[in-house]
Amino acid sequence: MSRQPFSMRWTRWIAVVVLMAATARAAELGVTGDRFTIDGKPAFLFGISYYGALGASREFITRDLDDLRKLGFNWIRVWANWSAFDNDVSAVDSEGRARRPYLDTLVWLAGECDRRCMIVDVTLSRGNGAVGPPRLQSLEAHRRAVETLVSALKSRRNWYLDLANERNVKDKRFVSFEELKELREVAKRIDYRLLITASHAGGEMGLEDLRSYLTTARVDFISPHRPRHRQSPTQTEEVTRKLLTWMKEISRVVPVHYQEIFRRGY
Secondary structure, three states: OOOOOHHHHHHHHHHHHHHHHHHHOOOOEEEEOOEEEEOOEEEOOOEEEOOOHHHOOHHHHHHHHHHHHHOOOOEEEEEOOOEEOOEEOOOEOOOOOEOOOHHHHHHHHHHHHHHOOOEEEEEOOOOOOOOOOOOOOOHHHHHHHHHHHHHHHOOOOOEEEEOOOOOOOOOOOOOOHHHHHHHHHHHHHHOOOOEEEOEEOOOOOOHHHHHHHHHOOOOOOEEEOOOOOOOHHHHHHHHHHHHHHHHHHHOOOOOEOOOOOOOOOO
């Protein structure tokens, strides 16, 4: 029986170690009380809006992620059904079914972020019809979209799902708390560890809305979108403390995540 040269065996041993290290490298987003954690350590999610990322080339995305990581960012927000004017880069169609190649790009993007220990916000929206057609207008379609995304990304722990962007706005975007509850249950049946939120807009979040997010929809953290005016940044601390105080009264404390960045000009 012939034996392989030592150098060949050594090379293969190194290859196995490198492969094991690459496989083991994965970021896991968690929640402990009012804090996020990454790999079990308290973390602040600091990132950018990357809404239409699924329409970019993989070369551009890779360069962007490398630059973001060098600058200290650890989080991006990507829409799963981004459509504006004549550009539709949605990973799911209006009925919630897989739409390739964009779903494949989303899965690849989550993997690239995972290698860089970055968190991905994957957001769904029913849309308001202003710059593109309304989407997911039935609960059945919305449910199907959740199933499609969670199933495709189930192997990753570095992402969370925003079930409905600005769900409280009373136009075609509106999603009730009862619908959120059902959508959350759909997601958790597929991946019980996945963190779920639903974003809120149109002014400060009130006590009753907060109570419904925590006790009816049972989100893992809240995502209020702050009002866009000059005084808003200086009010954020006070607003956050009030929300956390209310949570203690409700007996359920979760992180407050400000995922909607001010655009230039605000």
